[in-house]
Amino acid sequence: MTLLFDDEPEADAERDEVVRELLEMDPSGERWGAVVRHTYDTIYNGAETGRYRWDQLAKTEKTHFGTIFEINAQRAFKFADGQKLDFEIAGVDVDAKWSQDDGKWMLPPEVIGRLALVATGSDASARFSLGVVRVKREYLPSGEGNRDKKLTLSRFGRTQVQWVWRNEPFPASVLLQIPADEVDRIFGQRSGAARVDQLFRAAEGRAVHRSTVRTVAMQLDDQKRVRANGGSRTSLAPEGFLVLSGKYHAHLVAALGFPELTPLQYLSVRVVPSEDPTHGVMIAGRRWRRWRPGDSVTTSAPALPDRGVRET
Structure with missing residues (x-):
């Protein structure tokens, strides 16, 4: 303007x-x-x-x-x-x-x-x-x-x-940033859980506002669709995806090289174990780095630490 x-x-x-x-x-x-x-x-x-x-x-x-x-x-x-x-x-x-x-x-x-x-x-x-x-x-x-x-x-x-x-x-709607065919694929899933999973796959590396999760799930409890006990953190872990919270995982977001999130945003990041034991983000006793095209994902993403707990 x-x-x-x-x-x-x-x-x-x-x-x-x-x-x-x-x-x-x-x-x-x-x-x-x-x-x-x-x-x-x-x-x-x-x-x-x-x-x-x-x-x-x-x-x-x-x-x-x-x-x-x-x-x-x-x-x-x-x-x-x-x-x-x-x-x-x-x-x-x-x-x-x-x-x-x-x-x-x-x-x-x-x-x-x-x-x-x-x-x-x-x-x-x-x-x-x-x-x-x-x-x-x-x-x-x-x-x-x-x-x-x-x-x-x-x-x-x-x-x-x-x-x-x-x-x-101002905080963007990721649904207006990713390609239209990806949005169609998200909304083409039959269940709210499947739609949220597809959202985090399509939006890997992009901030996702909690309102977008609610829109895709078509329910108010976005945290239920994200958290580890049955949400996207569980279902996407075998594919190597972490789903980080701007409120609880700010240190991991920064360590992985992404801009700061607001407390109302999530970030999905696909990770693989780091080949270099001195570099990468320490999670669950092991170092991880962001997935790159050509990487084979053979190890599930680690469980995230409790609310803001850091590892060294």
């Missing part, structure tokens, strides 16, 4: 104070990214419907996204209710607006002259943007707006957004 103009937003002390407050609450944007992920997952309701794409939603559901985003944001950050608008941030009334189309926020008459927290994103690219803008009349196009008298920012008005985060990543 790129800005259309080079103009810097006009000076606005209240807006800047709201931006500072937002950055103090979430310096990295990770918490806002989690809100966006949770909102998509709430709308998809994958555990009941098996849906995971925006184009699978009904028009009314798409329209409802902004409301769910606002609710999730208020829960995550415990914003006070505004006096006339959605939130109070840094002592200032702020309206919250989401648009799936960048810049197309629908702004009601009551926000004119006030601040709006505007956000946009794409689940396909797993990127989001969030900023704050003073909704001045001169930032709006001439015209009547829609039937609710809502207007969008003009081209110039969009340059007046003070971005807090722009085109930043």
Whole structure:
């Protein structure tokens, strides 16, 4: 996503104070990214419907996204209710607006002259943007707006957004990253357990959010489908797969050379015993390395250590 103009937003002390407050609450944007992920997952309701794409939603559901985003944001950050608008941030009334189309926020008459927290994103690219803008009349196009008298920012008005985060990543849906034929193969399995197993095979080396496990299994208890006593850790071990938790196996994820997971993500990694006794990851008294094309898997993956226990 790129800005259309080079103009810097006009000076606005209240807006800047709201931006500072937002950055103090979430310096990295990770918490806002989690809100966006949770909102998509709430709308998809994958555990009941098996849906995971925006184009699978009904028009009314798409329209409802902004409301769910606002609710999730208020829960995550415990914003006070505004006096006339959605939130109070840094002592200032702020309206919250989401648009799936960048810049197309629908702004009601009551926000004119006030601040709006505007956000946009794409689940396909797993990127989001969030900023704050003073909704001045001169930032709006001439015209009547829609039937609710809502207007969008003009081209110039969009340059007046003070971005807090722009085109930043949020936890991706792996089902939107792997090839379509692999997704078809996952959903073509007859049972929830078989679908989750196929998910971890297809997504080897990729972070898998727990919501994706729920969607594929079509049940809420993702941990049941993953854990060792009958879940994918058991069924995939003979094929050499470890299924790591971002919450309990962060040290193994790092030792195997992968980026840090969130506590709500899993990672499947196919491993074989290391030929070099001085290199590899120590698990269950033996060193292991990631499988490479051409390797023959003749040894089951080891049992994972209890919640965060390290071996040397």
